Amino acid sequence: MHLARFPRRRYTPNPTPLEPLPALSAALGGPELWVKRDDLLGLAAGGNKTRKLEFLVADALAQGADTLITVGAVQSNHCRLTLAAAVKEGLKCQLVLEQRVPGSYREDASGNNFLYQLLGVERVQVVDAGTDLAAAMQGLADELAAQGRKAYVIPGGGSTPLGALGYVACAEEIMDQSFELGVAFDHMVASSGSGGTHAGLLAGLHGVNANLPLTGVSVRAARAPQEEKIHGLAQAAANLLGVRSPVPRELVEVVDDYVGPGYSLPTASMVEAVQLFARHEGILLDPVYTGKTAAGLIGMVRAGRFAPGERVLFLHTGGSPALYAYEDVILGRTPA
Numbered sequence: 001m002h003l004a005r006f007p008r009r010r011y012t013p014n015p016t017p018l019e020p021l022p023a024l025s026a027a028l029g030g031p032e033l034w035v036k037r038d039d040l041l042g043l044a045a046g047g048n049k050t051r052k053l054e055f056l057v058a059d060a061l062a063q064g065a066d067t068l069i070t071v072g073a074v075q076s077n078h079c080r081l082t083l084a085a086a087v088k089e090g091l092k093c094q095l096v097l098e099q100r101v102p103g104s105y106r107e108d109a110s111g112n113n114f115l116y117q118l119l120g121v122e123r124v125q126v127v128d129a130g131t132d133l134a135a136a137m138q139g140l141a142d143e144l145a146a147q148g149r150k151a152y153v154i155p156g157g158g159s160t161p162l163g164a165l166g167y168v169a170c171a172e173e174i175m176d177q178s179f180e181l182g183v184a185f186d187h188m189v190a191s192s193g194s195g196g197t198h199a200g201l202l203a204g205l206h207g208v209n210a211n212l213p214l215t216g217v218s219v220r221a222a223r224a225p226q227e228e229k230i231h232g233l234a235q236a237a238a239n240l241l242g243v244r245s246p247v248p249r250e251l252v253e254v255v256d257d258y259v260g261p262g263y264s265l266p267t268a269s270m271v272e273a274v275q276l277f278a279r280h281e282g283i284l285l286d287p288v289y290t291g292k293t294a295a296g297l298i299g300m301v302r303a304g305r306f307a308p309g310e311r312v313l314f315l316h317t318g319g320s321p322a323l324y325a326y327e328d329v330i331l332g333r334t335p336a
């Protein structure tokens with residue numbers, strides 16, 4: 001793979017840390033757990049969207065855009081980071097926020113919503129679930145075009161083949177660090193949402209023949225459609241890179257047992273995971289993605305999915321600002 005052929009902006013100066021989790025591993029009594037700290041990526045408060053935006057914003061700049069338009073849920077990390085990238089590049093940013101849970105948008109909410117205001121979002125349009133989001137974004141882009149401006153539209157989560165290259169790069173980074181540290185991994189666990197992260201990792205691990213099984217923990221969709229989506233996107237990213245052999249379907253594994261009542265809705269196992277990471281390792285997860293993904297990791301450890309001597313790498317994709325919109329449930333003041 002030859003990623004240097006793709007224009008890229010740099011938002012993180014160094015590789016993110018790859019760290020052992022000794023106290024958590026001891027508490028769970030299972031395999032040796034490690035974490036890839038992509039919560040420490042650059043741009044405001046970091047997170048996985050930063051890697052995708054390095055490629056997407058480079059493309060926007062190459063096309064002469066003056067405004068980024070994107071879409072996300074009401075507490076979207078992706079919207080926060082797209083806005084932060086726009087600020088850094090001297091671009092404007094407009095957001096379409098989808099109320100995936102009816103009535104969930106509150107203008108005065110904390111967490112990422114507060115950060116949209118602080119970072120100086122130009123415009124927020126709130127729409128109900130089921131709205132044609134691509135059309136809503138195109139509507140904003142058309143309004144700007146009528147004013148002589150030029151928008152670049154980024155689909156939800158930045159999960160296009162180009163955006164997924166950010167996680168192809170992460171797969172290469174992990175393999176380099178693993179080699180430098182002399183630590184080989186037996187399994188990897190990551191969130192599977194809009195899919196660019198899971199699909200990019202898969203394309204990258206396949207492209208370098210890593211032979212490192214990857215489990216995606218779904219935060220929204222059911223297993224079968226999510227696996228189809230991930231396979232399609234991983235193949236599209238591999239095609240963009242010119243990887244010759246097809247991405248095998250059997251490399252795609254999604255578990256959907258940790259979604260609970262729905263996207264962004266708290267579960268008891270998410271609350272436990274957030275508390276375990278905080279109290280054993282001093283690491284902040286988030287309620288919507290990494291809390292549920294870590295609940296999946298912990299559930300698989302307890303179910304004996306990994307042998308005791310194995311090394312399992314958890315990808316921390318960020319998101320901690322959303323904690324501040326869920327304080328009561330995370331501290332157990334209201335039940336999950």
Ligand SMILES: *Cc1c(COP(=O)(O)O)cnc(C)c1O
Nearest residue numbers: 077193194195197289317318319
């Ligand atoms: C968006 C997001 C994810 C999911 O990544 P996708 O590429 O959308 O699947 C995971 N964790 C956090 C914190 C996120 O913001």
